[in-house]
Amino acid sequence: MAVTYIPYKAKRLLNTYKHIDGGWFWNKYSAYPYVGCQFGCEFCYEREPKYLPYPDPDDFDKVIKIKLNAPDLLRRELSRVPVDLISTGDYQPVEKEFKLSRRLLEIALEAGFPVFILERSPLVTRDLDLIEAINEKSFAAVLFSTSFVDSKTTKKVFEPKSPAVKLRFKAMEKIASRGILSGIAFMPILPFISDSEANLEAVVKMTKDHGGSFVLAGSFTLSGYQKERYMSVMSRSYPELIAKYDELYKGNYEPNSVYWIQIANKVRELCRKYGIGDRMPRWIPQGSLAVNKKVAEKLFLKVYDLELGLESKNRIWAYRKAAWAIDELEESIEEIYANREIKGLLALPNIGKQLSGEIEAALRENLERAN
Numbered sequence: 256m257a258v259t260y261i262p263y264k265a266k267r268l269l270n271t272y273k274h275i276d277g278g279w280f281w282n283k284y285s286a287y288p289y290v291g292c293q294f295g296c297e298f299c300y301e302r303e304p305k306y307l308p309y310p311d312p313d314d315f316d317k318v319i320k321i322k323l324n325a326p327d328l329l330r331r332e333l334s335r336v337p338v339d340l341i342s343t344g345d346y347q348p349v350e351k352e353f354k355l356s357r358r359l360l361e362i363a364l365e366a367g368f369p370v371f372i373l374e375r376s377p378l379v380t381r382d383l384d385l386i387e388a389i390n391e392k393s394f395a396a397v398l399f400s401t402s403f404v405d406s407k408t409t410k411k412v413f414e415p416k417s418p419a420v421k422l423r424f425k426a427m428e429k430i431a432s433r434g435i436l437s438g439i440a441f442m443p444i445l446p447f448i449s450d451s452e453a454n455l456e457a458v459v460k461m462t463k464d465h466g467g468s469f470v471l472a473g474s475f476t477l478s479g480y481q482k483e484r485y486m487s488v489m490s491r492s493y494p495e496l497i498a499k500y501d502e503l504y505k506g507n508y509e510p511n512s513v514y515w516i517q518i519a520n521k522v523r524e525l526c527r528k529y530g531i532g533d534r535m536p537r538w539i540p541q542g543s544l545a546v547n548k549k550v551a552e553k554l555f556l557k558v559y560d561l562e563l564g565l566e567s568k569n570r571i572w573a574y575r576k577a578a579w580a581i582d583e584l585e586e587s588i589e590e591i592y593a594n595r596e597i598k599g600l601l602a603l604p605n606i607g608k609q610l611s612g613e614i615e616a617a618l619r620e621n622l623e624r625a626n
Contacts, residue, residue, distance in 0.1 A: 258293055260349060262321040268328035271336060274579045277555030279471065281537045282371050283339035286329050288355035290320035293347045294375060296414040297488045298443055302481035312480045319349050326358040333366040340538050344372035346379045360385040369394035369538045373440055375417050377426035387433055394538040396436040399423040402449045404457040409448060412492045424465045431466030438462060438535060441522065442473030446503055446510055447496050450518055459525040469532035472522040474515045476508050520563050534559065543587040550588060550617045554578035576605040592618055
């Protein structure tokens with residue numbers, strides 16, 4: 256079916272998040288030049304009501320809106336915010352003609368912003384020259400998203416218009432060979448379809464074999480029209496699994512937590528087996544606030560450890576809030592720690608005695624490494 260392109264001038268481009276998504280992609284900003292997606296994967300979370308950009312949800316992959324003024328907007332908006340990691344790049348077929356993702360990379364390079372790209376398309380390798388230049392100046396990371404290795408039957412059901420999975424791995428290998436951080440966003444892992452031990456191990460092994468440094472495992476959420484569409488596909492292609500989905504989700508947005516933690520732990524074990532990470536390393540800026548970011552990174556990673564250990568939600572949130580508090584400080588935590596007159600770390604919001612002790616240990620470790 257033909258795709259309709261609608262060029263227009265957007266009012267704004269840059270999204271600034273209240274908190275970074277610590278432990279996952281680490282980006283503070285995002286900026287994308289297109290609305291809608293020609294790949295139209297049946298499981299895509301952007302079909303959920305809160306993301307859906309069209310009155311008719313079926314237009315998601317049939318009508319692509321093009322922000323013609325995206326480069327000018329990004330140049331102006333980046334000049335007004337502190338330097339931090341920005342998620343950008345959209346390499347669906349429309350990019351071949353309009354090249355706006357490339358222009359956004361040029362702006363990021365010009366402004367000195369580190370970049371994170373999450374893709375399904377090998378077209379991103381067209382812009383390796385810019386990605387390399389950004390990486391040399393600050394930082395760049397390119398992840399490729401997949402739910403399975405290369406099952407033609409399964410791919411035909413859920414993402415028939417997206418690039419072949421084997422081409423994504425080849426593109427990752429090319430990018431990693433240039434010294435650019437790359438890995439696989441194993442997202443979403445579809446229950447009873449792509450969560451088999453054979454597929455989990457195949458994805459991790461392929462990542463290792465193609466130069467990837469890590470695999471991020473992501474669960475599968477179901478909501479609104481996205482849920483209706485996905486379950487309609489399931490009823491046609493996997494009717495025997497409908498009852499299992501009903502039991503796993505019980506009408507909730509996310510699957511049963513015990514089920515998901517088991518999957519995430521299996522992926523962690525497999526990553527250890529193949530000598531790669533199950534978390535993405537964080538970009539750390541230079542300067543006095545670098546230590547804040549390093550300490551916050553440790554706490555965010557502890558959050559994920561606690562989640563995989565099925566710890567209480569209260570404990571998990573205590574670490575998460577402490578990580579955000581330190582990450583967003585405008586003063587060096589080392590200086591705060593040294594200032595005993597104001598009780599040092601205990602003067603910070605969301606920092607109790609136990610967390611204060613862990614932060615002190617992280618600060619000592621950072622100092623030892625520096626020396």
